[in-house]
Amino acid sequence: MTKPRLSAAIERISASQTTAMTDRATQLREQGIDIISLSVGEPDFATPPHVVAAMHAALDAGQTRYTPVGGTSAMKRAAALHFNRDLGVPASADTVTTSSGGKQSIFHALLATLGPGDEILIPAPWWVSYPGIARFTGATVVPLPTRPEDGYCISAEQLAEAITPRTRWLLINSPGNPTGGVYGAGELLALAEVLERHPHVMVLSDDIYAPLIYTGEPHATLPALRPDLADRVLTVSGVSKSHAMTGLRIGVATGPAWLIRAMERLQSQSSGNPCSISQAGAVAAFEGPQEFLADWREAFRRRRDLVTERINAIPGLSTPVPKGAFYCFVDAAPVIGGKVADDGALALHLLEHGIAVVAASAFGGDLCGIAGFRISFAASEAQLNEAIDRIEKGIAEL
Ligand code: PLP
Numbered sequence: 001m002t003k004p005r006l007s008a009a010i011e012r013i014s015a016s017q018t019t020a021m022t023d024r025a026t027q028l029r030e031q032g033i034d035i036i037s038l039s040v041g042e043p044d045f046a047t048p049p050h051v052v053a054a055m056h057a058a059l060d061a062g063q064t065r066y067t068p069v070g071g072t073s074a075m076k077r078a079a080a081l082h083f084n085r086d087l088g089v090p091a092s093a094d095t096v097t098t099s100s101g102g103k104q105s106i107f108h109a110l111l112a113t114l115g116p117g118d119e120i121l122i123p124a125p126w127w128v129s130y131p132g133i134a135r136f137t138g139a140t141v142v143p144l145p146t147r148p149e150d151g152y153c154i155s156a157e158q159l160a161e162a163i164t165p166r167t168r169w170l171l172i173n174s175p176g177n178p179t180g181g182v183y184g185a186g187e188l189l190a191l192a193e194v195l196e197r198h199p200h201v202m203v204l205s206d207d208i209y210a211p212l213i214y215t216g217e218p219h220a221t222l223p224a225l226r227p228d229l230a231d232r233v234l235t236v237s238g239v240s241k242s243h244a245m246t247g248l249r250i251g252v253a254t255g256p257a258w259l260i261r262a263m264e265r266l267q268s269q270s271s272g273n274p275c276s277i278s279q280a281g282a283v284a285a286f287e288g289p290q291e292f293l294a295d296w297r298e299a300f301r302r303r304r305d306l307v308t309e310r311i312n313a314i315p316g317l318s319t320p321v322p323k324g325a326f327y328c329f330v331d332a333a334p335v336i337g338g339k340v341a342d343d344g345a346l347a348l349h350l351l352e353h354g355i356a357v358v359a360a361s362a363f364g365g366d367l368c369g370i371a372g373f374r375i376s377f378a379a380s381e382a383q384l385n386e387a388i389d390r391i392e393k394g395i396a397e398l
Contacts, residue, residue: 012135016128017362021347025356036387037356038375041177041327043244045296050288051243051281058280067273070264071098075279078286079252082237086290087207088224089235091254097264098282100274102208102238102251105263107133108270109204109234109253112262113168114139120169121162123154124364125329127177127206131364139168145368148320152181152329156190163194169202170195172222175209178363178374179329180304180322182213185220192226202259203233208251209325211242211293214301231256241326242293243285248278300326303377303384310388314395317372329360332372335398343371346398353394355387 018039025037070076076093083091099105106129114120116138122130124143131141144162146152159170172191174183183191195201203222210219223230234255239245251274253263273279307328308321316335319328332346340346343359343366350357350373357373365371377384 009136009138012138013132016132018128018358021356021358024351028351034354035351035356036354036379036383036390038377038379038384038387039356039358041241041376041378042246043241043296043326043378044380045244047244047248047281048285048288048292051245051284054284054288055277055281058277063276063280065276067276067279069268069273070096070260071274072276072279072283074283078283079254082252082286083235083254087210087219087221087235087237089221089254090223090227090230095257095260096252096254097260097267098274098279099251099253099263099267100249100271101240102206102236102253103129104249104267104271105236105251105253106130106204106206108263108266109236109255109259110134110137110139110169112259112266113202117166118168119164119166120171121159121167122171123152123173123176124367125152125178125360125370126171126364127173128362130171130173140166142167143364143367145364146179146181147368148179148331151323152176152179153183153187154191156194159191160194163198163201165200167198167201169204171204171206173206174221175212175322175324177209177325178327178358178360179320180325180327182215182217182323183220184217185225188220188222188225192222192229195229195232199232201232203229205233205235207235207237208241210237212297212300212326213324214297214304215323234259239282239285245278245281245285248275248281250274250278250282252282300377303379303381304328306381307375307377307384307388310385311375311391314388314392316395316398317391326376326378328375328377329363329365329370330372330375331360331370332395333370335395336371339398343373346371347373349398350391350394353390355390355394357391
């Protein structure tokens with residue numbers, strides 16, 4: 001038999017731990033074991049009917065052929081509308097591109113620009129895929145640890161200290177996964193002053209959770225606040241989280257034309273165009289009614305309040321109240337060390353109690369002194385209550 005021979009690049013990464021835990025939960029369910037999965041970041045709402053109708057219509061019209069690599073012209077117009085209207089980011093059909101998910105946009109942007117010797121600054125806790133994608137390119141990940149008392153935001157001083165001549169990217173994710181941290185305009189403007197002094201640093205702004213901010217403050221994002229820096233910012237967004245379209249795999253990005261072209265060049269050699277039917281759905285999502293987003297946000301806010309209140313009442317667990325997105329980053333340090341050696345073991349212990357969560361260390365929690373787990377509260381209130389009952393029982397056994 002041929003010996004497995006993998007590339008150095010693939011050896012540098014492991015499978016996404018959120019995906020691994022979700023797959024494990026699905027397997028157990030298929031074996032008839034009752035598992036509530038709060039491991040995946042996916043709204044439980046049904047995809048809006050006008051989006052589904054647009055996809056049916058596209059199928060009926062025979063739109064089953066290749067499209068331009070970065071999306072149909074209708075898709076690009078709709079993406080440009082989204083960036084301008086929803087994020088305040090200047091974009092035109094020439095400076096946007098569409099991919100098979102925000103994850104792929106980030107993958108293509110980093111693969112097109114990074115290599116060995118380059119550095120990327122990633123605030124921690126981080127979304128699991130950022131360091132994995134960056135390491136795949138051969139670049140060095142420079143973590144910028146954040147603290148709950150700072151709202152999980154980096155400071156201007158921290159950024160200034162971390163930048164070197166090798167720094168190619170700063171990653172900003174607001175609202176953030178896994179902490180729900182949100183950068184306000186003041187914080188971003190302070191970072192912009194540092195960036196101004198370092199024109200070699202690009203910013204990848206992942207705004208995919210923009211509609212989900214619970215503070216009443218409007219979403220703030222760098223290129224909207226500082227249009228003079230816009231030619232150094234790649235903004236990534238999508239429909240997965242906002243419109244409950246995770247499985248349809250559409251992501252959108254806007255940034256300098258040279259980078260958008262490079263991402264499309266790479267995409268032309270990887271996946272090609274994103275699914276033509278999903279593009280029709282995404283056009284309807286961006287161009288159709290947006291009012292329901294406020295109702296969804298309100299439902300998420302109620303769930304957030306329920307989860308944080310109940311988690312904070314469990315001895316040994318604590319979580320700040322997230323300002324955005326749909327995750328709680330739970331500190332469980334007081335219950336770790338005895339029966340469970342680390343937070344990976346804690347996640348497995350909770351799985352035995354019928355509840356799937358992801359260990360904080362998967363998100364770089366350990367770099368910030370946090371041992372615990374991330375909960376997604378994108379589930380019904382009944383499910384969340386049952387899940388927290390199980391967590392409570394599991395924790396009481398430690
Ligand atoms: N960015 C963040 C912070 C995420 O949490 C996710 C999904 O979990 C994505 C991007 C990518 O989403 P998708 O590839 O479904 O568009």
